[in-house]
Amino acid sequence: MSALPRPSTIFLAAITTLVAVLLYSPLFVPIVSSFFIISHGNVDWSSPTLSTYVALAGNHDILAALRTTLIVGVCTVVLSVISGTLLALYYHGRRSGRSILQFIVFLPFLMPPIISGLALLIFFREIGLERSLLTVVIGHTVFVLAIVYRTVLMRLQSMSRTLVEASYDLGASGWQTFWRIILPNLSSAMVGGAILAFALSFDETMITILVTGTQSTLPVRLWAMMRLGFSPDINALVALILMFTVLLCVLAARFLIPKQMATERN
Amino acid sequence: MSQNTDLLTLRSVSKSYGTVPVLHDIDLSIRDGEFLTVLGPSGSGKTTVLRLIGGLEPLSSGEIQLDGQDISRMPINRRPFNTVFQDYALFPHMTVSGNVGYGLSVRHLKRKEIARRVGEALELVQLGRFAERFPAQLSGGQRQRVALARALICQPRLILLDEPLAALDLELRRQMQEFLKSIQREIKTTFLFVTHDQEEAIGMADRICVMQAGHIRQLGTPHELYYKPNCEFVARFFGENNLVAGRLGPVQDGQRPIETALGRLVCSISDQPHLKAAPDGANAFAAFRPEALRLADANDGDNRFSGSIAELAFAGSSTVATIMAGADDAAQRLRLRMPSRIDGSALKSGETVSLCFAPHEGHLVLA
Numbered sequence: 001m002s003a004l005p006r007p008s009t010i011f012l013a014a015i016t017t018l019v020a021v022l023l024y025s026p027l028f029v030p031i032v033s034s035f036f037i038i039s040h041g042n043v044d045w046s047s048p049t050l051s052t053y054v055a056l057a058g059n060h061d062i063l064a065a066l067r068t069t070l071i072v073g074v075c076t077v078v079l080s081v082i083s084g085t086l087l088a089l090y091y092h093g094r095r096s097g098r099s100i101l102q103f104i105v106f107l108p109f110l111m112p113p114i115i116s117g118l119a120l121l122i123f124f125r126e127i128g129l130e131r132s133l134l135t136v137v138i139g140h141t142v143f144v145l146a147i148v149y150r151t152v153l154m155r156l157q158s159m160s161r162t163l164v165e166a167s168y169d170l171g172a173s174g175w176q177t178f179w180r181i182i183l184p185n186l187s188s189a190m191v192g193g194a195i196l197a198f199a200l201s202f203d204e205t206m207i208t209i210l211v212t213g214t215q216s217t218l219p220v221r222l223w224a225m226m227r228l229g230f231s232p233d234i235n236a237l238v239a240l241i242l243m244f245t246v247l248l249c250v251l252a253a254r255f256l257i258p259k260q261m262a263t264e265r266n
Numbered sequence: 267m268s269q270n271t272d273l274l275t276l277r278s279v280s281k282s283y284g285t286v287p288v289l290h291d292i293d294l295s296i297r298d299g300e301f302l303t304v305l306g307p308s309g310s311g312k313t314t315v316l317r318l319i320g321g322l323e324p325l326s327s328g329e330i331q332l333d334g335q336d337i338s339r340m341p342i343n344r345r346p347f348n349t350v351f352q353d354y355a356l357f358p359h360m361t362v363s364g365n366v367g368y369g370l371s372v373r374h375l376k377r378k379e380i381a382r383r384v385g386e387a388l389e390l391v392q393l394g395r396f397a398e399r400f401p402a403q404l405s406g407g408q409r410q411r412v413a414l415a416r417a418l419i420c421q422p423r424l425i426l427l428d429e430p431l432a433a434l435d436l437e438l439r440r441q442m443q444e445f446l447k448s449i450q451r452e453i454k455t456t457f458l459f460v461t462h463d464q465e466e467a468i469g470m471a472d473r474i475c476v477m478q479a480g481h482i483r484q485l486g487t488p489h490e491l492y493y494k495p496n497c498e499f500v501a502r503f504f505g506e507n508n509l510v511a512g513r514l515g516p517v518q519d520g521q522r523p524i525e526t527a528l529g530r531l532v533c534s535i536s537d538q539p540h541l542k543a544a545p546d547g548a549n550a551f552a553a554f555r556p557e558a559l560r561l562a563d564a565n566d567g568d569n570r571f572s573g574s575i576a577e578l579a580f581a582g583s584s585t586v587a588t589i590m591a592g593a594d595d596a597a598q599r600l601r602l603r604m605p606s607r608i609d610g611s612a613l614k615s616g617e618t619v620s621l622c623f624a625p626h627e628g629h630l631v632l633a
Contacts, residue, residue: 162355165322168342169349170369171420180372184359 031242034235056233056240065221069202072133072217076140076201077194083141084148085190089182092156102149109146116143117210124211131213139211140201147200148193151256155189192255199248202241273298273423273456274319279328281314288314290480292328296424296458301450303459303467306477307503312460315477316426319458321345332423348417349426352433354409356401362412363388363397369420387415390449407438414446418453427459431466443469464504468492476500492555494538494629501553501631508559508600509551511633516546521625524552527596528571533628541630549633556586556603558627561612562620570622573600578615580606587613591621 004012035048056062087105091098108116120139121131129135163185167177205219212220218241225234274296281289289311296302306312317323319330321342330338337345348369356365367384375383388394391411401409410430417425427446431439447470450457461467467474468488476483476491476499484491484500495501501509512526522541523532531552535541544550562570573591576599587602602621613619 160353160355162351162353163357165342166349166351166355166357167368167372169320169322169347170372170416171343172368172372173343176372180368181357 027242030235030238034232034239037232052232052236055231056236059233062218062221062233062237065216065218068133068215069218072136072140072208073198073201075133075137076144077198079137079141080144080148080197081190081194084145084193085152085186087145087149088152088156092153105149106146108142109144113143113204113206114210117207120207121210131211133213133215135211135213136208136215136217139207140204143204143207144197144200147196148190151189151193151196152186155186159185188255192252195248195252195255199245199252202245271298272296273332275331275334276315276319277329277331279315279318279325279330281311281318281323281326288480289318289326292480292482294475294482294485296456297473299454299456300472301447301457301459301470303461303471303474304477305461305464305467305474305504307462309479310477311480312462312477313428316349316428316458316460319424320347320349320426322349346420346423347426348420348422349428350410350413350417350430352428352430354401354413354430356409356412356416358401361398361400362393362404365401365412366415366419369416383419387419390418390452391415406434407442410434410442411445414449418449418455422455424456424458427457429461430459431461431463439466446470468505474504476504478503495553495631496538496540498551498631498633501551501629506556506601506603507553508556508598509553509631510598510600511549511551514544514546514548514550514630517542522630524550524630526552527592527598531569531628532625533630534626535630538630541632544632551631551633552628553631554623554628556601557584558623559589559600559602559621560604560623562622566622568622568625569628570620572618572620573598574618575613575615578613582606589619589621 034052035050037044037047037049037051087101091101117139120135120142124131124135159182163181164177167181168174172180203219204217205223208217208220209223216224218237222234222237225231272295276292276294279289279292279294280287292311292315294315304312304315314323318325321340325338328338329336332346357368360368363381363384366387367380370380370383384397385394388397391414393408393411393415396404396408396412401412404412413430414425430446431442434442443466446457446459459467459470471488473485473487474491475485478499484496486494491500491504495504495507498509501507510524510526510528510531512524512531515523515525515530517535520534520536521532522535523530533552533554541550571591573589575587576590577588579586579588583606584603585606587604589600589602590597591600592598600621
């Protein structure tokens with residue numbers, strides 16, 4: 001397989017393992033320690049327990065924050081998928097204005113979040129919009145729109161133009177072509193974009209802090225808790241979020257990586 | 267329906283993309299029930315003709331008539347034509363039967379009716395067993411047949427085929443040619459077939475329309491195009507040919523001589539008034555097919571010249587000799603095709619031979 005001599009292969013493998021352990025093992029610390037009790041800064045390894053999870057379930061602040069996060073996430077996904085898809089459909093195949101639009105759509109995603117957040121905050125104040133969950137949803141949508149737009153546009157561009165022509169040629173109306181040909185071919189890109197949008201919204205912190213009213217989303221809540229001190233149920237929370245995020249990433253990859261419909265059906 | 271009524275007529279149709287003209291004043295009539303092939307090199311505008319008829323592109327000027335009615339502005343989805351696209355354009359998220367039935371289901375036919383007609387169409391293209399497969403699970407030839415079934419299920423007046431065999435390998439292409447031709451005979455629908463492959467055109471078409479640089483150069487049966495090309499382009503493009511440049515001499519009962527580097531060659535001009543009308547001394551070519559050229563014997567008087575054999579190529583059923591004829595400073599490169607014989611060719615490389623062709627097998631085209 002490898003053209004390298006054996007000692008250097010072993011050396012490379014060792015380095016790779018070391019880097020992987022150093023980089024990724026911190027991620028597993030909260031998961032492992034979420035099953036043990038920490039007292040006075042020492043972990044009691046003797047008795048695994050689910051008590052942190054029980055404590056988490058009783059932490060109403062955290063649960064409220066989690067609910068807020070989910071509400072914001074779902075609203076953001078709906079708004080960004082609809083508007084991102086419409087933008088992509090409108091600008092697909094259109095030369096004029098597309099590069100300017102892309103620049104504008106990508107700006108909030110590429111700018112430091114603190115700048116985006118401040119700009120939005122000033123904007124909301126100017127137009128007299130109270131800070132609330134609505135402003136958070138708007139802020140998140142502006143932030144994640146680029147991802148959905150790009151994902152859908154890429155799919156549109158990889159779709160053969162003759163599919164649409166064939167649909168018209170066979171007698172379909174524009175409406176029928178959209179619902180029966182274009183949308184089904186975009187749907188997996190839209191689902192993939194939605195999952196990415198949700199994941200981004202889920203852990204967005206900086207913009208949220210700036211534009212939220214009285215309610216906190218989970219990352220904002222966590223951030224506030226960390227300043228006050230560390231409670232063991234945070235381990236449980238981090239462990240849960242980590243698993244959830246991994247699940248989302250796996251799902252997104254499944255929808256976005258081109259697949260052969262063939263292999264599943266046979 | 268007879269082949270003598272015109273189904274579709276293009277009247278001085280032009281098309282430009284921006285300032286780039288791609289079609290110049292095209293006039294073309296397609297007869298009901300015929301297999302018409304539009305043949306041309308790439309960039310000749312042949313695909314544009316098909317797209318204009320299908321309604322995929324608007325005309326720049328001119329008119330397209332169906333049964334005498336102008337349909338130039340009829341939207342694509344109301345034209346009674348269906349297209350087989352070069353890349354097949356099968357819908358990847360639908361099964362074979364979903365694809366084939368699409369044209370019926372967008373017209374809101376009853377499910378039962380659709381299922382019945384899809385079944386029939388798939389039987390016709392011999393894909394009954396594949397109804398529930400997805401396009402990605404089919405071979406190139408099978409996809410091709412799905413695309414055909416999808417186009418013919420709507421019972422169009424005209425089926426437009428845009429180089430549908432280009433992506434197939436040679437053997438499959440031969441099979442599909444026969445298959446298309448037999449389907450066309452069976453359903454008696456008019457086919458407009460676009461291709462750059464002249465062998466494909468000869469094999470399938472009732473008539474061929476040769477295009478070049480946005481113009482129609484000649485329209486006729488494969489036989490007419492092969493034996494009576496009307497211009498240098500068709501004479502060179504359509505099949506292998508020998509062309510020798512020269513100046514026309516005076517007409518003599520159905521024949522006309524041409525003075526060339528090989529001497530005076532006499533060619534037939536029957537049924538070609540434009541050759542009869544051309545002035546003496548006009549630039550022209552004598553054209554004769556490689557299979558018309560042969561070794562001269564003592565009795566042959568006309569169109570006789572000598573040449574040396576530069577190369578002999580065995581090509582299975584025939585052997586092709588490349589011959590340098592005429593004086594050294596104006597040598598003409600000619601090809602001679604003769605049936606192969608098991609005991610070898612009568613010719614030897616390097617040999618000088620006396621050659622001739624019969625006046626009625628020669629032909630003139632104006633330069």
